[in-house]
Amino acid sequence: MDLYFNQWRQVEDPKRLLQGTGKAVRFLTLESARRVSHPDVEALIASAVAGAKVPLARDGRGRLVFRTGAGSAKGKRTKKG
16 A cells, blocks of 8 residues: 655655655555554654645544555556557
């Protein structure tokens, strides 16, 4: 499972856990959903929330979406011609 960080430059990542070479988005691969509660991952999330341009709702309402690659169109494209 990958956890993506948009605007990653605003995220403090002293242990250099974020992966990728993109200019706008970096990611962290998690072995399982339980890994989200690891202190290093929680610190990345807290840093991202603190630096967010649009603040998150304080009342805790909203949703967290976990998606797998199942059903993805990747690799299903047909050749033209």
